[in-house]
Amino acid sequence: MALVSPASEIAPDVAPIPVSPAKVRAAADAPPALICRNLWKIYGANADAFLRANPIPTPAEVRAAGLFAAVRDATLEIRQGEIFIIMGLSGSGKSTLVRCLSRLVEPTAGSVFYEHQNLLRMTPAELIQVRRHKMGMVFQNFALLPHRTVLGNVAFPLEVQGMGKAEREARALQMIELVGLAERAGYYPRELSGGQQQRVGIARSLAVEPALWFLDEPFSALDPLIRHEMQNEFLRLQRMLSKTIVFITHDFDEAIRLGDRIAIMKDGAIIQVGTAEELVLNPASDYVSAFTRHVARGKVLTAGGVCVPVHPGETLAAAVPASALVAEVAESVLASEAPAAVVDADGMIIGKLERATVIANLVGGVQ
């Protein structure tokens, strides 16, 4: 994909630097697919009465009532086709939040809209239909059925719907091929490695061709090498499928690699929502900046994000696209004396990228 139109008016002899993005960014103006507003999940006796009496309690008030708030006043809009990451440490409420969004856990208050329908108002029968046809979920510990083969596991959601055997197995086989396990279709889960097991989990969650895909720490139980490989696999699949994805992780590097936008949770509340670059450049609190401190900034920040205004008449070297990551263009920027021009998608110069900036962002997270 040619991202750069040559900025001929600056340096006609300099060729543009080709850059391929690590992931396809969902359009920022895509319509929201899943919306939750003022979502609460409070555990304890008479939690809903408590919340009715005091709709926005402080954490101290919740504790004083002998209750525990796993999700506090969460409001999110997840866009069509984006990879939305919910990131937080263990106990931050991210698992509960995603279970509230899928209504595996009944929220205490708030609303969840999917395709303009309030999930929380649905009858059990309606909910079963939505889950059978619109949602898929991948679990941290794979949740494979030990008594079924790979094929049987992947065909399971289709079987539950009542699809005929031949049809569901054909569809399941396609999914198994998609995740590269065609050779292993007759195996049982215990005969597979962890990475292979999660591929089965992924294939199974995709079998019903859901529009909405929940992944609950899908790669946390895998060792680092396999995890990396699975992340690539996941990006490959998403390039093909363009699902709306809610992805839970406690690993900030994973969040950056995979996410279009990231929501950071702490103690049940959402502290900040934004792209990785926004989180790094404008952390909403010390908590967020603590996460971003050790990030390889060069792999997060874009040329457009860190460029500075151009002085009139300045000599600029090679043009780099505003959307390119600093790390991707570093080599060429450092190769020339002059700062690089940063151009937007239309080829207009929006700033310059200085060598010092590149070095600062490459060398360390710590400022």
Place this chain on the structure above:
Amino acid sequence: MSEVALPRDDTHPRRFPVGWIVAGVVALAVLVPYAAPDSFGWAKTYPARWIVPISDWLKAFLFWLSRDLSFGLFTFKDMTRFVSGLFGYALEVPKALFSSGVTFGDEEGAFHIPRLSWAGLIAAVTIWSYLLGGVRLAVLGLLGFFYILVFGQWDSAMVTLSQVILAVLTGVAGGIGLGILAYRVPRLEGTVVAALDFMQTVPTFAYLVPLVFLVGVGPVSGMLATILYAMPPMVRVTMMALKRVPPELDELARMTGCEPKQALWKVLVPSARDDLLVGVNQVIMLTLNMIIIAAMIGAGGLGFDVLNALRQANGLGKGLEAGLAVVALAIVLDRMSRALVELRPVHGAAAARRRQLFWIGLAALLACTLLSFVFPVLEKLPAEYRISTGNMWSDVVSWVNVNLFSTADAIRTFLLMNLLVPVKTFLIGFPWIGLLAVVAGGAWALGGWGFALGMTALIAFIPVAGLWERGMTTIYLCSISVVIATLVGLPLGFLGSRSERMHKFLGAMCDTLQTLPSFVYLLPVVMLFRIGDVSALVAIVLYAMVPAIRFTDHGLRRVPPSLQEAGTMAGCTGTQRLAKVELPYALPEIMLGVNQVIMMALSMLVVSSFVGTNDLGKQIQVAISQADPGKGLSAGLAIAFLGILADRMIGRWVATRRERMGL
């Protein structure tokens, strides 16, 4: 009593030394009746006029049940008749299949469909054992069934097997059903657990009494008693197994849009397969154990042969043969069902081979059975091909009598004179007030006033129901057996914890001991020590020893290596380390083992009343022969209460101790 005397909380000394007062009251309650028998005779021997006629009430209640209770459309009696009729018919199926075949028409033109051929069954068992557990299991299965065949036990064994099969099917289905119900309806869970606890403490025999009364003597009441006895563990296992299914699988079921039924049968139950199969193994073993005992109420089969042998003066040889057939059946069924737990699903060629073996086994079974239309020898092995070692065993028995009699008799007399009789005399003469006070004091020290009240009420049942002498005989036999079993089990368990070879050997030994139905223990014991308390004692010790070994071994193995190193580095000698570091750490676990020993001793006690003890078990046995359900039930309740008492007290001690150690 030092536990009693210690203040319960060192940091906040009580104003009153309550511990001392309690200890004093207990001492008074024990000593005063001895010191002043004239004025406190009522406190020593429970006055007959205070006895509450609980047996009569129970009897009246059961009569009311069987005569007058009506549910409007049908009476209780109709219901029991219906149930027994149903099982009667159901039992015909496995009986025809395994034991009798089916004969149409009268003698002239009779057409006989043979039962499953012995040759086919042996072939099938061998092939299926191979499928389940390889060559070793195949050899075991072959030898076990071959023994039953050539020693002429086939007919009896097949009667027993057909009852086992029906009882296991019913017990497993009912157990899974109830377990699912309790899992699904949390409100029921507490009730179910309490009922299970109670049912598992009531000794096996006590089930027989009301059943004989309500259903009558015969295979059906034997079956029903067996099912009642073997089903509770399946309920428990099912509840536990379903709870242990990872929550993610439950979420998976919901996220894929399973309806509740789909979630249960497609996800939860299959995922709990391994645990459920462990339950099935338990049901099989309990069923076999009980079906042998149920011979007392006419279940027939191998149990009848054993029982008959015990009743006859010189039938021991035959009895041993039947007993060994029980052992063979028990071991083969146990190992096969255990291997089934371990059998993991496989794919491809291995799976195809499994299927193939299964069908080959089935084909062999059917082919031999079909052939036996033509060759009747395949249906029933003619007597001339059988071997009876009955004579040999009789010879062994005589040899034992001649050569070991003096030794065995010396041991027997020594034990009786120096241990059994004194303890028995002491306990029967113990003031009943004193017994209540000792239990109350101990329970108070362990769990406070409320706990003491509950425990005292349990023990009070024995004098109040007029069961003093038999109850104290039970306590005496039980406590001596438990002490001996523990004294034997502890060192064995200790050895097991120190060496891998010993651990394996003891494991295999315990497995086998636990597989054997309790009834079979009586045979060799009677051979050596004849009828009497000593035989009962030895049989109980052998039967109940297993948990003492297992829990000691396990408890000592669980001591963290860091603690042992700390002990060594502090300069402990080996003995010091054991006494000061390892034993205290493992003690709660060992006490749980002792708790199990008590439970098993109590249940064996009832069985061993066959060899002539005069305890509560004897009363149940008498009640069965007299069809007096009141007496049998009250004795059963007394044993159950003793069991609950021991269980709660030890449980409380273990919990406190573990809490204190932060475990």
